[in-house]
Amino acid sequence: MSSRLSHIAVRSPRYAAAAVIALLFVVPILVALNTSLKTPAEIVDVFALPSAPQLENYRIAWAQIGRSFLNSAAITIPGVMFSVAIGAVAAFPLAQMKGRANRVIYFILLTGMLVPYQIVQIPLFSLMRQLGLYNTIPGMWLVHAAYGVPICTFFMRNFFASVPRSLFEAALLDGCGPARYFFSVLLPASTSGLSALAIIQSRAIWNDLLFAMTLTNSQDARPVTVELSALTSSLQIQYGPLMAATLLSIVPVVVAYLLFQKAFVRGMLGGSSK
Amino acid sequence: MAKEKPAPYERGIWVVYLLFLALPVAFFLVFYVYPVIDTVLTSFQRWNGLSPRRVDVGWRNYLALFDDGRFWNSLLNNVRWLVFYLFVPNAVGLGLALLLDRMTKGQSFFKIIYFLPYTIPPVAVAAIWRWLYEPNAGLLTSTLSAVGLGALAPNWLGDPAISTYSVMGAALWWSVGFSFIVYYAGLKNLPQECIEAARIDGANAWQAFWKVTFPLLWPSTAIALGMSSVDAMRLFDIVWAMTGGGPAYSSDVLATQMYDVAFGRLNMGEASAIAVCLLVAAAIVVMPFIVFMSRRVARGVE
Numbered sequence: 001m002s003s004r005l006s007h008i009a010v011r012s013p014r015y016a017a018a019a020v021i022a023l024l025f026v027v028p029i030l031v032a033l034n035t036s037l038k039t040p041a042e043i044v045d046v047f048a049l050p051s052a053p054q055l056e057n058y059r060i061a062w063a064q065i066g067r068s069f070l071n072s073a074a075i076t077i078p079g080v081m082f083s084v085a086i087g088a089v090a091a092f093p094l095a096q097m098k099g100r101a102n103r104v105i106y107f108i109l110l111t112g113m114l115v116p117y118q119i120v121q122i123p124l125f126s127l128m129r130q131l132g133l134y135n136t137i138p139g140m141w142l143v144h145a146a147y148g149v150p151i152c153t154f155f156m157r158n159f160f161a162s163v164p165r166s167l168f169e170a171a172l173l174d175g176c177g178p179a180r181y182f183f184s185v186l187l188p189a190s191t192s193g194l195s196a197l198a199i200i201q202s203r204a205i206w207n208d209l210l211f212a213m214t215l216t217n218s219q220d221a222r223p224v225t226v227e228l229s230a231l232t233s234s235l236q237i238q239y240g241p242l243m244a245a246t247l248l249s250i251v252p253v254v255v256a257y258l259l260f261q262k263a264f265v266r267g268m269l270g271g272s273s274k
Numbered sequence: 275m276a277k278e279k280p281a282p283y284e285r286g287i288w289v290v291y292l293l294f295l296a297l298p299v300a301f302f303l304v305f306y307v308y309p310v311i312d313t314v315l316t317s318f319q320r321w322n323g324l325s326p327r328r329v330d331v332g333w334r335n336y337l338a339l340f341d342d343g344r345f346w347n348s349l350l351n352n353v354r355w356l357v358f359y360l361f362v363p364n365a366v367g368l369g370l371a372l373l374l375d376r377m378t379k380g381q382s383f384f385k386i387i388y389f390l391p392y393t394i395p396p397v398a399v400a401a402i403w404r405w406l407y408e409p410n411a412g413l414l415t416s417t418l419s420a421v422g423l424g425a426l427a428p429n430w431l432g433d434p435a436i437s438t439y440s441v442m443g444a445a446l447w448w449s450v451g452f453s454f455i456v457y458y459a460g461l462k463n464l465p466q467e468c469i470e471a472a473r474i475d476g477a478n479a480w481q482a483f484w485k486v487t488f489p490l491l492w493p494s495t496a497i498a499l500g501m502s503s504v505d506a507m508r509l510f511d512i513v514w515a516m517t518g519g520g521p522a523y524s525s526d527v528l529a530t531q532m533y534d535v536a537f538g539r540l541n542m543g544e545a546s547a548i549a550v551c552l553l554v555a556a557a558i559v560v561m562p563f564i565v566f567m568s569r570r571v572a573r574g575v576e
Contacts, residue, residue: 015380018373022387028447029390031413032402046416090298093291106568112306114564116508116556118529119549120309122316122323122542127309146305149298178290207395209511214537225397229515232401239405246401250394257393261386264393268452269459 029247036061036243043240060238061245067219068227069248072206074137075223076252079144079205084198086145087152088190092182094153095160096168109157112150121214128215135221143215144205151204152197155270159193160186196267199260206253224249310553317546323536335547345548348519348526349555351438355509355527356559358442359449359502366446367453367498368491372483375461385458392451400515403444407431431517434524441516441525448512449505453498460494461487500563507556528552 035043037053062069094105124143125134133139163186171181187194209225216222228249231242257264317335321328339345370388374381391399406413407430415427430440468490472482488495510529513519519526519534526534528548536545 014373014377018377018380018384021370021373022384025387025391025447027413028402028406031406035405044411046411046413047420086298086301089294093294096291103568107564108302110564110567112302114504114556114560115306115310116529116552118508118510118532119313119553120305121533122536122546122549123309123312124305125323125537127304143305146301149301149305153298172287178287179294182294203393207397207511209395209397209514210533213533225395225511228395228397228401229511232397232404232515233518237404239408242401243405246398250398253393253395254390257390258386265389265455265459268392268455 032243032247035239036247038240040238040240057240057244058248060241061248064231064241065224065227065245065248068222068224071137071219071221072223072225072249073252075140075144075212075221076202076205078141079148080198080201082141082145083148083152083201083205084156084194086149087154087197088156088187088194089182090149090153091156091160092178092186094157105157106154109150109154113154117147117210121210124211125214135216135218137221139215140212140221140223143211144201144208147211148201148204152201155197155200155267156190156193158270159190159197163189192263192266193270195260196263196270199256199263200267202256203253203264313546313549313553316542317550319543319546321542322540323542324540331543335543338544339547339551344523344526344531345528345551347523348528348531348548349551351525351527352506352509352555354438355442356503356506359445359506360499362442363446363450364453364495364498364502366450367455368457370450370454371457371461374458385455388454389451391448392455394448396448396511397515399444399448400512403447404431404516407440407444432521434522437517437521437525441513444516445509445512452501456494456498456501457491460491464490496563496566500560500567503559503563504556507552507559528555 031046034049035046036057037055038050039054039056042048042050097105128134128139128143131139133142167185167189168178168181171185172178176185206223207225208223209229212223212226213229216226228245231237231245316328318330318332319328320331320335374384374388377384409415409427409429409432412430414430415424418424418427428436431437464487469482469486472486473479477485508529509527510533513525513527513530514533517525519530523531529552532545532548532552535541535548
């Protein structure tokens with residue numbers, strides 16, 4: 001009995017601290033939510049709850065960012081599929097390599113993952129204009145697929161390396177070619193790796209600001225991050241609609257995170273730890 | 275290994291491999307190798323980004339840059355961010371991981387919340403924190419006023435002396451989840467026997483942590499430090515959306531200055547020179563991490 005009591009005594013400060021910190025983490029989002037439901041007159045008192053929660057700010061926000069929100073979806077979904085597919089294809093031969101070649105490949109992939117992307121923006125801007133892909137959604141697919149190559153290859157190479165090599169050799173001896181082994185044995189066996197990678201790529205592409213700022217300049221292709229950045233840095237900020245727009249822009253990533261939490265965390269760790 | 279005649283099934287395997295690698299390698303050449311070379315060349319030219327005319331100017335872009343106080347301030351801010359990112363989010367993340375590690379219930383609930391901010395776009399973080407930092411009615415100023423310290427509330431983002439530190443506050447909220455999850459996973463993989471053995475040998479919790487747990491967590495620490503240095507160098511989104519590098523360039527970092535000079539002023543030569551400086555700075559800071567990681571792989575630790 002006394003040991004049980006002392007156990008709780010040791011435990012509860014830990015829980016109290018964890019709860020207070022959790023509150024600090026959610027307060028910014030709660031304040032944004034509260035503000036987004038208020039009339040302009042009520043916004044001045046940040047602590048007060050809205051007298052009658054209203055969705056007017058969301059209507060204004062959707063008029064401002066609705067189109068770009070849809071652009072974001074149109075960029076992100078194919079962008080994720082292309083980048084994961086290319087990463088898996090590149091990773092397959094690289095996963096067979098050993099020794100020195102292995103190390104060189106790792107070095108190149110890591111360098112590609114970790115380089116500041118600002119370095120490529122100016123030539124990329126010219127290149128995409130010459131290709132006629134400036135300010136187009138397919139142009140954004142291409143760019144996200146291309147700049148996803150190092151991280152996706154790195155991730156899938158690590159994943160494939162954990163698949164026993166004997167499986168590959170057995171398949172070859174059975175007369176199954178390497179390409180058929182890849183498509184009908186290795187890929188179906190790798191769904192957990194592919195889905196974890198797809199989740200972290202979704203976050204990366206949905207959240208991207210830099211490439212989208214360089215390569216889009218109108219409603220036709222501009223994603224929600226660029227629109228939100230413009231609203232945030234405008235001179236006369238209307239915080240009610242801005243908070244509504246912000247919350248709308250985070251809904252897809254937050255929902256994806258809550259639904260696929262395990263794959264999300266696994267992906268974040270796999271992309272950096274191996 | 276003696277050369278053997280390749281087995282029948284190995285014939286043609288290299289052809290398949292090369293086909294698999296063709297597109298990714300082409301992408302890498304076109305989107306990584308070519309732009310880096312072109313940026314280096316452009317840094318020695320005068321060019322507005324649109325006209326076909328590029329004029330060679332030698333080292334003039336670099337000399338102009340090194341003569342410009344804005345550049346040195348941006349670089350200094352990158353150094354500030356590096357120091358901040360290396361120590362603060364990692365220390366807080368480790369603290370949170372230790373806090374949750376011993377819990378019997380509710381771990382996953384707190385884990386979800388602590389990691390949540392890291393999933394949302396940095397631009398959204400900037401928008402939310404601009405409102406929290408609003409100098410008249412924002413949460414921080416209102417809270418200080420409510421406890422009678424309203425006179426102490428600074429103009430969080432408007433005062434050049436503190437703007438960078440204010441942006442760091444928002445960045446902490448956003449990025450701590452990453453360090454937390456790295457350490458959390460690291461703690462789960464620790465051999466519990468080692469820590470228990472230390473406790474049985476008479477070490478108190480503090481000693482057991484510093485002598486046993488923390489050294490065993492080195493792989494997690496290396497990743498957390500490495501990713502922090504990467505983030506500090508390519509920091510862009512949150513600064514751009516929160517302050518645009520202002521007021522009076524006070525919160526500029528190399529990436530935001532480069533972007534402003536390139537696409538705001540269309541001075542591609544000078545912007546490329548900044549990009550090259552950023553690449554050199556990033557190489558110096560990040561290279562130890564890259565070498566460390568590829569060594570680890572070479573040793574077979576995967």
